[in-house]
Amino acid sequence: MNEELVTIFSIKHYAIHDGPDIRTTVFLKGCPLSCWWCHNPEGLNHRIELIRNLEKCIGCRECVSGCEPAALSFVERKLVKDETLCTLCYSCLEICPAMVFEPTGWKTTVAEIIQEIEKDIPFFDQSGGGVTFSGGEPLMQAPQLVRLLKECGRLSIHRAVDTTLFADSKTVMEVARHAELFLVDLKLMDEDKHRLYTGVSNRMILANLAELSNSGTEIIIRIPQIPGINDDEENIKASAEFLKKLNGRISIELLPYHSSATAKYKKLNMTYPGRDIPSSSPETIKRNRSILESYGLTVLP
Ligand code: SF4
Numbered sequence: 001m002n003e004e005l006v007t008i009f010s011i012k013h014y015a016i017h018d019g020p021d022i023r024t025t026v027f028l029k030g031c032p033l034s035c036w037w038c039h040n041p042e043g044l045n046h047r048i049e050l051i052r053n054l055e056k057c058i059g060c061r062e063c064v065s066g067c068e069p070a071a072l073s074f075v076e077r078k079l080v081k082d083e084t085l086c087t088l089c090y091s092c093l094e095i096c097p098a099m100v101f102e103p104t105g106w107k108t109t110v111a112e113i114i115q116e117i118e119k120d121i122p123f124f125d126q127s128g129g130g131v132t133f134s135g136g137e138p139l140m141q142a143p144q145l146v147r148l149l150k151e152c153g154r155l156s157i158h159r160a161v162d163t164t165l166f167a168d169s170k171t172v173m174e175v176a177r178h179a180e181l182f183l184v185d186l187k188l189m190d191e192d193k194h195r196l197y198t199g200v201s202n203r204m205i206l207a208n209l210a211e212l213s214n215s216g217t218e219i220i221i222r223i224p225q226i227p228g229i230n231d232d233e234e235n236i237k238a239s240a241e242f243l244k245k246l247n248g249r250i251s252i253e254l255l256p257y258h259s260s261a262t263a264k265y266k267k268l269n270m271t272y273p274g275r276d277i278p279s280s281s282p283e284t285i286k287r288n289r290s291i292l293e294s295y296g297l298t299v300l301p
């Protein structure tokens with residue numbers, strides 16, 4: 001992996017859901033988890049894939065003749081792609097006159113990202129906000145993330161990292177030295193269920209969270225409320241038992257779920273495992289808030 005370049009898939013200005021106050025959120029591409037409910041599928045793969053906006057296609061077939069490995073063809077007047085043949089050479093992106101192909105991210109430099117963030121300093125000064133590095137999983141590009149955090153620190157910008165904590169503890173603690181706030185996703189306490197619904201064990205995540213809580217870094221635990229998967233009383237009580245033993249400045253946010261990413265999965269030609277999961281119920285979230293508070297934990301509004 002080239003440590004000079006950062007692969008990102010979005011920079012969001014004036015974000016109000018990625019930490020306290022008004023923030024600039026930088027989304028780093030690539031994630032080792034594959035949660036059924038992921039609403040940023042374009043951030044899962046570190047590689048820059050191509051989305052196809054087929055409604056724009058004018059049928060000129062330039063892309064088919066320009067695709068050397070013959071991954072593209074027309075079947076019943078519709079452009080189809082054989083993903084197994086695509087080498088991601090991006091020729092079709094260059095050739096297509098109708099701009100049907102859209103990259104899911106781009107490679108950039110630390111300096112370019114900092115330039116973008118700097119534009120928002122007046123808003124940070126007014127609101128008390130700052131920058132949030134999210135993903136994907138930002139710890140997957142840890143050397144670049146640390147450089148970004150150091151630069152933001154030099155500019156006295158408040159720094160938050162939105163992470164699953166799925167990384168070795170050395171990486172987590174190195175990043176923690178350069179951030180004021182961690183937003184940590186806590187998904188499931190049962191290890192088998194965690195494996196089933198995210199693709200990985202939760203052991204390293206929980207161990208990292210315990211270690212991070214001893215470091216003095218402020219932590220906001222974010223628990224997505226996925227109906228039928230992790231919003232049951234058993235999981236919430238197990239989460240509360242674990243969280244009440246942690247040290248330091250910890251608060252909790254319960255995040256409602258909506259299956260709003262269907263169109264993104266379709267464009268990416270990916271299966272959306274969460275497509276049939278219903279939206280979170282406000283009553284269940286209210287109940288879970290009460291459970292967490294009954295353990296003496298602070299739940300944010
Ligand atoms: S080059 Fe673009 S417009 Fe032409 S067939 Fe291919 S996708 Fe469609």
Ligand code: SF4
Binds near residue numbers: 072081089092
């Ligand atoms: S990226 Fe390259 S190999 Fe893949 S479909 Fe486009 S032209 Fe073909």
